[in-house]
Amino acid sequence: MRGINGQPIVDMSRFLDREAFQKLEPEIIAGLAETKLDAFEGIWIDIENHPNSTNPQDWKTIPDGLKDFLKDPDITDDSKAKQWHNNLDNVTSRNKLIRFFKSKYGVYDPLRVFYLTTNENFGGTTMPDAKLPELAEKFPSVMAWANSLIGTMFDSIFQVCIFYVEHDGRTVEHYDLAPDSDLRLPLDKVHDDIDQLPHFIHLRSDTSRPFYVFDADNKDKYFANSWACWFNAKEWHSAVRHIAPAWSLRVDGYFTDAMKKELNL
Numbered sequence: 001m002r003g004i005n006g007q008p009i010v011d012m013s014r015f016l017d018r019e020a021f022q023k024l025e026p027e028i029i030a031g032l033a034e035t036k037l038d039a040f041e042g043i044w045i046d047i048e049n050h051p052n053s054t055n056p057q058d059w060k061t062i063p064d065g066l067k068d069f070l071k072d073p074d075i076t077d078d079s080k081a082k083q084w085h086n087n088l089d090n091v092t093s094r095n096k097l098i099r100f101f102k103s104k105y106g107v108y109d110p111l112r113v114f115y116l117t118t119n120e121n122f123g124g125t126t127m128p129d130a131k132l133p134e135l136a137e138k139f140p141s142v143m144a145w146a147n148s149l150i151g152t153m154f155d156s157i158f159q160v161c162i163f164y165v166e167h168d169g170r171t172v173e174h175y176d177l178a179p180d181s182d183l184r185l186p187l188d189k190v191h192d193d194i195d196q197l198p199h200f201i202h203l204r205s206d207t208s209r210p211f212y213v214f215d216a217d218n219k220d221k222y223f224a225n226s227w228a229c230w231f232n233a234k235e236w237h238s239a240v241r242h243i244a245p246a247w248s249l250r251v252d253g254y255f256t257d258a259m260k261k262e263l264n265l
């Protein structure tokens with residue numbers, strides 16, 4: 001495992017104010033409830049399972065559903081699903097198509113991603129109809145808190161997002177991919193180099209849903225024990241099924257030189 005300097009997970013909590021972070025929780029919980037249907041449904045990740053992967057072999061991902069859809073004789077040019085597929089750059093159409101995949105082909109993906117950015121202010125890019133500015137408006141304290149990290153932890157921030165997993169949900173064991181235009185996620189515009197080590201922090205107010213980085217070659221799982229961590233997202237990672245819904249906040253940017261020094265980068 002490459003990890004980060006050989007470490008599977010880096011505890012970032014010592015650089016952050018936990019009390020300030022905890023104060024964001026009421027806004028996050030209310031915002032998730034209010035904007036749930038505006039968020040990206042599913043992560044649309046297509047990945048070959050590692051031979052040692054602990055993903056169930058019959059797991060149907062969104063790309064598996066797309067394959068079924070493209071050869072489904074029931075789908076005609078007049079089908080609603082066909083129209084949604086023709087309009088994938090629109091988040092609402094994309095989400096409807098994925099819900100259709102779930103019901104028709106048994107796709108399983110309990111994740112939702114709330115992209116509070118990316119927008120020009122963060123030096124990134126956005127999708128035309130991603131409703132991102134509206135989402136950010138529902139989370140003003142989160143955005144202010146993320147911005148407050150500029151100058152100390154980050155030189156710049158280009159993405160703030162919240163991952164939400166439905167109750168009793170399980171995340172597919174995966175590593176973050178190099179860009180693929182078909183994935184139609186803002187993330188593909190952010191980390192456009194497979195060899196790049198993305199700088200980010202992964203934050204949770206409730207660590208009861210076990211999150212881990214997986215050394216697939218020797219089957220070791222390294223669980224995050226901290227509310228704030230960083231890991232090499234190009235390593236396999238996932239989280240264990242958990243009865244309650246769970247969310248995590250991820251802030252991506254470029255670490256300052258001082259931060260890199262602290263982290264021995």
Ligand SMILES: [Fe+2]
Nearest residue numbers: 175176233237
């Ligand atoms: Fe990931």
